[in-house]
Amino acid sequence: MAKRSLRTLIGASLLAAASLVQAQESRTVAITQIVEHPALDAVYQGVKDELAERGFKEGENLTVMHESAQGNSAIAAQIARKFVGESPDVIVAIATPSAQTVAAAAREIPVVFSAVTDPVGAKLVSNLEAPGANISGVSDMLPIDKHLDMVNKALPDAKRIGTVYNPGEANAVSLVNLLEERLEARGMTLEKAAATKTSEVLGATRSLVGKVDAIYLTTDNTVISAVEAVISVGERTDMPVFAADTATVDRGAVAAMGFNYYNHGRQTGAMVARVLEGKAPGDMPVETMETLDLHVNPSAAERMGMTLPQTLIDEAQKVIQNDE
Amino acid sequence: MLSEIALYGAIETGLIYGLVAFGIYISFRVLDFPDLTVDGSFPLGAAVAAMLIISGWNPWLATGAAVLAGMAAGAVTALLNVKLKILNLLASILTMIALYSINLRVMGRPNVALLSEETVLTPWYDLGLAFHQVPVVLFLIVVGVSLVLLWRFMKSETGLAMRATGANPRMARAQGIATGAMIVLGIAVSNGLVGLAGALFAQSQGAADVTMGVGVIIIGLASLIGGEAVITPSSVLRALFACVIGAIVYRLAIAFALNADVLGLQAQDLNLITAILVTLAIVLPGVRSSVVSKFTRNKA
Numbered sequence: 001m002a003k004r005s006l007r008t009l010i011g012a013s014l015l016a017a018a019s020l021v022q023a024q025e026s027r028t029v030a031i032t033q034i035v036e037h038p039a040l041d042a043v044y045q046g047v048k049d050e051l052a053e054r055g056f057k058e059g060e061n062l063t064v065m066h067e068s069a070q071g072n073s074a075i076a077a078q079i080a081r082k083f084v085g086e087s088p089d090v091i092v093a094i095a096t097p098s099a100q101t102v103a104a105a106a107r108e109i110p111v112v113f114s115a116v117t118d119p120v121g122a123k124l125v126s127n128l129e130a131p132g133a134n135i136s137g138v139s140d141m142l143p144i145d146k147h148l149d150m151v152n153k154a155l156p157d158a159k160r161i162g163t164v165y166n167p168g169e170a171n172a173v174s175l176v177n178l179l180e181e182r183l184e185a186r187g188m189t190l191e192k193a194a195a196t197k198t199s200e201v202l203g204a205t206r207s208l209v210g211k212v213d214a215i216y217l218t219t220d221n222t223v224i225s226a227v228e229a230v231i232s233v234g235e236r237t238d239m240p241v242f243a244a245d246t247a248t249v250d251r252g253a254v255a256a257m258g259f260n261y262y263n264h265g266r267q268t269g270a271m272v273a274r275v276l277e278g279k280a281p282g283d284m285p286v287e288t289m290e291t292l293d294l295h296v297n298p299s300a301a302e303r304m305g306m307t308l309p310q311t312l313i314d315e316a317q318k319v320i321q322n323d324e
Numbered sequence: 325m326l327s328e329i330a331l332y333g334a335i336e337t338g339l340i341y342g343l344v345a346f347g348i349y350i351s352f353r354v355l356d357f358p359d360l361t362v363d364g365s366f367p368l369g370a371a372v373a374a375m376l377i378i379s380g381w382n383p384w385l386a387t388g389a390a391v392l393a394g395m396a397a398g399a400v401t402a403l404l405n406v407k408l409k410i411l412n413l414l415a416s417i418l419t420m421i422a423l424y425s426i427n428l429r430v431m432g433r434p435n436v437a438l439l440s441e442e443t444v445l446t447p448w449y450d451l452g453l454a455f456h457q458v459p460v461v462l463f464l465i466v467v468g469v470s471l472v473l474l475w476r477f478m479k480s481e482t483g484l485a486m487r488a489t490g491a492n493p494r495m496a497r498a499q500g501i502a503t504g505a506m507i508v509l510g511i512a513v514s515n516g517l518v519g520l521a522g523a524l525f526a527q528s529q530g531a532a533d534v535t536m537g538v539g540v541i542i543i544g545l546a547s548l549i550g551g552e553a554v555i556t557p558s559s560v561l562r563a564l565f566a567c568v569i570g571a572i573v574y575r576l577a578i579a580f581a582l583n584a585d586v587l588g589l590q591a592q593d594l595n596l597i598t599a600i601l602v603t604l605a606i607v608l609p610g611v612r613s614s615v616v617s618k619f620t621r622n623k624a
Contacts, residue, residue: 074337085327085329096435122437122439126440168424168428169434
């Protein structure tokens with residue numbers, strides 16, 4: 001009897017020791033996102049896939065905690081506290097509000113943010129090159145100048161650009177301000193139309209008719225959700241619509257030079273892997289997206305009363321033809 | 325299980341929403357005025373405090389200004405109702421949507437970060453408490469002081485007149501109470517408290533965001549009703565305690581839901597849980613009293 005219980009004891013302690021070893025090898029990544037939404041969900045998937053490719057496999061040597069605040073800032077705050085309390089190896093914060101709550105709660109835990117357009121404006125880092133503290137990440141700031149080059153190539157005579165945006169979206173406002181500045185530098189002008197919800201997009205687009213030569217849309221969530229409204233006005237009034245994200249070209253925009261959020265997540269995942277390997281976020285410069293894809297839609301261009309130059313079509317990674 | 329930091333985080337957020345519940349107690353319970361202004365006055369408080377803090381104001385003065393801004397917003401709702409005879413619910417919806425634009429104007433952009441600014445919390449970090457305990461201690465003091473002030477106000481002559489206004493406006497008018505003035509004062513105080521909550525929330529979370537008001541009304545209501553289910557609000561003091569307890573219990577429930585992998589609950593279920601909690605809390609006191617009365621009748 002005594003012998004058996006001794007054997008059990010040894011067995012149990014061996015098991016405990018084994019799980020302890022595993023626990024030491026296993027790493028924990030906690031991912032918080034402000035809301036569930038296709039682009040942000042793609043970031044989440046990209047982070048996990050990139051980590052797996054770099055040898056951090058969920059269920060084997062990696063534990064992933066994931067929470068969404070469903071757009072509620074008080075819940076975002078509680079998620080941040082929960083994650084800090086569990087002290088994971090890295091906290092990944094997707095989108096600006098989540099990143100800010102994590103930054104307010106985490107003092108020592110490394111934080112990698114993703115899908116934040118303006119990390120300096122959001123006070124996440126004071127310096128893009130050398131963030132210094134425990135935070136760095138990947139910014140989804142658009143390469144506006146490259147986008148404007150694309151518009152200039154497609155429509156060399158366009159001088160007045162219109163945009164529809166939601167003044168309540170932090171990222172959208174930063175982008176529109178930058179857009180205005182970059183357009184002025186090119187001797188062009190920007191006409192803005194505000195839509196605070198999807199149902200206002202149609203009216204906002206109509207207000208631009210006659211005032212602009214073309215429309216360029218940033219990655220504004222509200223407007224892109226209702227982009228068909230913009231495109232229908234563009235088709236009826238011969239006002240070509242350009243966009244910042246390639247998915248919009250499938251939906252009828254003339255052209256877009258974008259990155260997808262899945263790749264954005266992959267790039268974030270690479271950064272997370274480097275932190276897991278022991279690098280401090282403070283030593284890692286904030287990254288922006290490197291790979292850009294040009295998608296064009298010649299039939300949409302025709303519907304909007306223009307012809308895409310062959311040079312631009314030749315440059316494109318994807319040519320969409322959707323005649324109706 | 326809940327970590328210590330998650331627990332303190334829940335209490336911290338609960339204390340802030342306790343102030344919201346005080347405000348909703350005044351509008352819904354004392355004045356019988358369904359006031360949705362709070363979805364706008366919460367981010368208004370945050371916006372005013374954040375802008376003044378980044379322009380170099382003392383954080384306490386900025387927080388005080390946020391209270392005044394919230395009071396002004398409440399007064400507008402009440403005046404729309406009292407002077408222009410707009411239905412109370414509609415009047416509050418009008419102010420709420422107007423505040424969205426006003427909040428954007430106040431901040432000049434949708435998100436103002438306070439991460440590296442001096443806030444009301446900054447000096448407290450030097451007191452030797454753990455980082456996550458500081459907001460809880462400070463907010464406990466703020467909520468305690470607000471509770472005592474509100475309790476004394478409700479017992480004052482003005483407070484009694486306000487309670488009479490809500491209970492029976494016709495009778496109150498017959499007693500010579502200016503009911504319109506009482507509604508304006510009450511809704512202003514209510515939204516001043518919500519503005520205070522917004523200002524404190526922005527300072528502890530590191531940013532004011534124009535979207536942070538979404539659902540404040542329903543969470544405040546859930547806190548109020550949940551608290552009343554725990555503590556029978558037989559007196560003003562008990563009702564005020566119920567607000568704070570309810571808000572903290574609600575936040576603890578969310579913290580557990582975030583940890584309740586065992587139950588299969590996930591963050592995306594939280595809105596459903598809130599709706600169930602509010603429904604239960606509304607239904608349960610009635611069930612309890614009928615059970616109690618049956619029990620006493622049988623006993624007799």
